[in-house]
Amino acid sequence: MNALPSRASRPSPVRRGGGPPPAVGDGARDFLHATGGPGPLQHSGPASLTIAFALCAALFLSSCGVPASQYCYVASSATINAVDVGMSAAGDLYKQGKVNESAKVKLVSAHDVYRPIAKSVVDGCRVLGASEQGKADEAIARIQAAGAHVIELLVATGAK
Amino acid sequence: MDPATVSMILGLLLRYGPEVYKTARKLLSGAPPTEADWAGLDKILEKTGESYFTKAGA
Numbered sequence: 001m002n003a004l005p006s007r008a009s010r011p012s013p014v015r016r017g018g019g020p021p022p023a024v025g026d027g028a029r030d031f032l033h034a035t036g037g038p039g040p041l042q043h044s045g046p047a048s049l050t051i052a053f054a055l056c057a058a059l060f061l062s063s064c065g066v067p068a069s070q071y072c073y074v075a076s077s078a079t080i081n082a083v084d085v086g087m088s089a090a091g092d093l094y095k096q097g098k099v100n101e102s103a104k105v106k107l108v109s110a111h112d113v114y115r116p117i118a119k120s121v122v123d124g125c126r127v128l129g130a131s132e133q134g135k136a137d138e139a140i141a142r143i144q145a146a147g148a149h150v151i152e153l154l155v156a157t158g159a160k
Numbered sequence: 161m162d163p164a165t166v167s168m169i170l171g172l173l174l175r176y177g178p179e180v181y182k183t184a185r186k187l188l189s190g191a192p193p194t195e196a197d198w199a200g201l202d203k204i205l206e207k208t209g210e211s212y213f214t215k216a217g218a
Contacts (some may be wrong), residue, residue, distance in 0.1 A: 035203055066190070073193040081183045086206045087177050089213035092175070104213050111209030122201050 071127035072136040079147040080118055086154040087111060103157045110153050114146040 066074075090107055093099045121143040128136055186197075 021173055067192070068195055070192050073197065073201075074187050077183075077187055077193075077197070080204050081180075084207070087179060087207075087209070087212040089172050089176060091214075092172070094213050108209035108213070111212075115205055115209070119202075120207050121197070122205065 028057050043125040044129070049139070068132045068136040069128040071124060072121075072139055073129055075136075076121050076125055076143050079143050080122075082112070082152050083114065084119075086151055090154055090157060099157055103153075107150070107153055107157065108151045114150050115147040118143050 087107065090099055090104075094104055121139045124139050125136065128139075
């Protein structure tokens with residue numbers, strides 16, 4: 001007469017509460033599986049870490065009552081630092097001959113598109129008033145979309 | 161995972177791990193951004209895509 005569910009039917013302790021880090025990890029892992037065989041960046045820490053880093057910071061801040069400018073700074077900074085670390089790692093691997101020329105050209109092109117967007121977002125975030133949450137959300141959406149494209153390319157570089 | 165991949169991952173983590181940790185701590189501290197923080201972002205955004213791949217390094 002045990003009213004408790006069996007051990008097998010209980011929810012996983014990792015999933016309890018639905019916290020963002022496990023979901024981000026699963027998404028990144030699924031993406032890596034979808035991109036094909038192993039490559040220089042595919043199993044590396046920086047690509048997965050930077051995605052998790054940017055998304056966790058944004059999710060964390062979206063649930064906290066911080067001024068719009070600070071919220072905008074933290075979320076855009078997370079994306080900018082994530083892209084910077086990812087590009088630096090890709091640059092190191094390129095110098096070691098582990099990233100090919102074609103992947104490098106794609107990354108440089110994507111970064112050249114991302115950079116002016118990121119600059120304009122940072123300039124906009126700087127002058128946001130405390131109550132301009134809507135503008136902050138819009139700016140963050142822009143920089144995350146541009147940064148996500150670079151990060152996707154960084155991850156996909158490992159599948160070549 | 162072959163030893164070359166493991167050594168590469170460890171190398172990258174040793175190279176960038178502390179930097180990521182420090183940045184994450186700063187961002188999650190909840191402190192309002194200072195002018196130096198904004199200048200730090202400007203400095204990162206001065207790097208072109210090509211500069212990450214040049215021999216001099218980013």
